Amino acid sequence: xxxxxxxxxxxxxxxxxxxxxxxxxxxxxxxxxxxxxxxxxxxxxxxxxxxxxxxxxxxxxxxxxxxxxxxxxxxxxxxxxxxxxxxxxxxxxxxxxxxxxxxxxxxxxxxxxxxxxxxxxxxxxxxxxxxxxxxxxxxxxxxxxxxxxxxxxxxxxxxxx
Amino acid sequence: xxxxxxxxxxxxxxxxxxxxxxxxxxxxxxxxxxxxxxxxxxxxxxxxxxxxxxxxxxxxxxxxxxxxxxxxxxxxxxxxxxxxxxxxxxxxxxxxxxxxxxxxxxxxxxxxxxxxxxxxxxxxxxxxxxxxxxxxxxxxxxxxxxxxxxxxxxxxxxxxxxxxxxxxxxxxxxxxxxxxxxxxxxxxxxxxxxxxxxxxxxxxxxxxxxxxxxxxxxxxxxxxxxxxxxxxxxxxxxxxxxxxxxxxxxxxxxxxxxxxxxxxxxxxxxxxxxxxxxxxxxxxxxxxxxxxxxxxxxxxxxxxxxxxxxxxxxxxxxxxxxxxxxxxxxxxxxxxxxxxxxxxxxxxxxxxxxxxxxxxxxxx
Numbered sequence: 001x002x003x004x005x006x007x008x009x010x011x012x013x014x015x016x017x018x019x020x021x022x023x024x025x026x027x028x029x030x031x032x033x034x035x036x037x038x039x040x041x042x043x044x045x046x047x048x049x050x051x052x053x054x055x056x057x058x059x060x061x062x063x064x065x066x067x068x069x070x071x072x073x074x075x076x077x078x079x080x081x082x083x084x085x086x087x088x089x090x091x092x093x094x095x096x097x098x099x100x101x102x103x104x105x106x107x108x109x110x111x112x113x114x115x116x117x118x119x120x121x122x123x124x125x126x127x128x129x130x131x132x133x134x135x136x137x138x139x140x141x142x143x144x145x146x147x148x149x150x151x152x153x154x155x156x157x158x159x160x161x
Numbered sequence: 162x163x164x165x166x167x168x169x170x171x172x173x174x175x176x177x178x179x180x181x182x183x184x185x186x187x188x189x190x191x192x193x194x195x196x197x198x199x200x201x202x203x204x205x206x207x208x209x210x211x212x213x214x215x216x217x218x219x220x221x222x223x224x225x226x227x228x229x230x231x232x233x234x235x236x237x238x239x240x241x242x243x244x245x246x247x248x249x250x251x252x253x254x255x256x257x258x259x260x261x262x263x264x265x266x267x268x269x270x271x272x273x274x275x276x277x278x279x280x281x282x283x284x285x286x287x288x289x290x291x292x293x294x295x296x297x298x299x300x301x302x303x304x305x306x307x308x309x310x311x312x313x314x315x316x317x318x319x320x321x322x323x324x325x326x327x328x329x330x331x332x333x334x335x336x337x338x339x340x341x342x343x344x345x346x347x348x349x350x351x352x353x354x355x356x357x358x359x360x361x362x363x364x365x366x367x368x369x370x371x372x373x374x375x376x377x378x379x380x381x382x383x384x385x386x387x388x389x390x391x392x393x394x395x396x397x398x399x400x401x402x403x404x405x406x407x408x409x410x411x412x413x414x415x416x417x418x419x420x421x422x423x424x425x426x427x428x429x430x431x432x433x434x435x436x437x438x439x440x441x442x443x444x445x446x447x448x449x450x451x452x453x454x455x456x457x458x459x460x461x462x463x464x465x466x467x468x469x470x471x472x473x474x475x476x477x478x479x480x481x482x483x484x485x486x487x488x489x490x491x492x493x494x495x496x497x498x499x500x501x502x503x504x505x506x507x508x509x510x511x512x513x514x515x516x517x518x519x520x521x522x523x524x525x
Contacts, residue, residue: 003197003200003376003442004376005376006376006377006380007202007273007375007377008272008273009273009275009277009280010202010277010279010280010375010377011377011380011381012274013274013276013280013283013284014280014283014377014378015381017280017284017287018353018381018382020287021287021290021291021349021353022345022346022349022385024291024295025290025291025294025295025345025348025349025352026345026346028295028298029291029294029295029297029298029345030294030298030323030327030344030345030348030349031344031345032301032302033294033297033298033301033319033320033323033324034323034324034327034344034348037320037323037324040310040311
């Protein structure tokens with residue numbers, strides 16, 4: 001039986017047909033399918049990669065957000081404290097100033113009062129001296145006429161009053 | 162053809178008396194002729210017998226004899242007719258082939274590139290394969306796979322099979338670095354063999370030819386693999402053949418190792434050729450043999466014939482299912498071993514050689 005003998009005509013046709021099939025499929029068939037599938041797989045893995053990156057970025061953003069929030073809160077507290085301190089300081093300073101002013105006014109007033117008092121005292125004294133002198137003059141006009149010793153005595157008396 | 166005979170056997174039971182009588186009158190069924198007539202090649206495409214006459218599609222015969230080129234339909238030389246000095250040899254070396262009578266009385270075989278049944282089936286398979294693959298590839302031309310995702314339906318099926326062979330078979334067998342170059346060839350081989358095997362199981366007209374069970378077909382495929390291995394083999398591959406790492410007395414002055422390696426080089430594609438041929442041929446022969454049981458037992462009486470018909474049909478169903486499996490396995494094995502052999506020819510110095518027998522699922 002010639003089953004084991006390859007027939008030359010069939011080899012001829014098989015070679016031609018297989019060559020044509022191979023060239024057609026290798027050019028227009030399989031590479032397109034495999035290429036597209038690889039492209040798609042690449043795209044899917046890229047998408048997964050970018051999704052992971054986005055997730056990471058989001059997590060980072062969240063962290064940043066929280067950090068900023070905490071920072072802001074701390075800043076706020078600090079500012080409030082500072083403001084409070086400033087306020088206290090300002091009030092204290094104002095009080096101090098007011099106290100100093102008041103003191104000064106009081107001092108001035110006291111000084112003026114004393115001066116006024118002194119002046120008044122002096123005036124009163126002079127007045128009293130003059131009155132006393134006048135009285136003494138009137139009382140003892142005769143014996144004390146223009147005597148300086150007597151006038152001094154009268155002044156001394158006026159001081160003792 | 163097988164199934165048609167099975168169905169006709171059932172029909173025959175209805176007309177069991179007239180038909181079996183006619184069969185008995187015609188004499189015994191020549192099982193060997195039917196079997197080898199099917200698994201061999203022929204000039205015409207025999208479809209069925211109808212009312213005692215053959216229904217055959219004539220195919221063009223193209224021969225170059227001593228009198229020049231002759232192109233004619235195969236029906237011209239049927240039943241012992243002679244056409245332009247050419248006729249079918251009835252016996253001897255060229256049995257069933259177109260021959261011419263030489264002047265000295267001997268028969269000579271002309272240069273014969275007729276479109277025989279197997280060639281016609283090859284053409285049909287080739288066209289179908291091109292249509293299937295280009296049909297799937299067309300989807301990718303029309304759609305942007307990256308944007309629209311995986312295809313559905315037919316293109317999805319083809320994609321699944323192509324990627325299965327590409328990613329699970331070719332890539333690991335050849336290696337990541339250079340499989341792309343060979344992938345189109347190996348994919349073509351896989352789908353060509355698979356489709357031919359499947360069409361071989363179909364018993365009706367466009368199928369039923371024993372294409373991959375023909376040694377000429379498997380020889381061309383094995384030669385393609387042989388060239389793919391040896392033309393693109395790297396330095397390391399040739400060094401392993403011409404100057405392997407063995408003691409010097411084994412390779413010089415008598416080239417023992419080189420001879421062994423040379424045999425290995427040839428036996429690899431040879432085993433591919435014989436494995437595919439023998440598997441498919443044996444599968445066809447088995448199914449035909451089972452169908453033939455029905456016709457052989459006709460003369461043993463209706464009881465035996467009837468029971469044997471049932472048994473033969475059950476076994477026939479089983480064998481057809483098995484052949485479906487074999488159709489895939491043989492395409493897979495041929496592709497995988499080709500890929501492994503190609504991978505070995507492209508292996509780099511550092512890598513350890515892989516024993517192909519450990520990877521290959523063989524069935525011979």
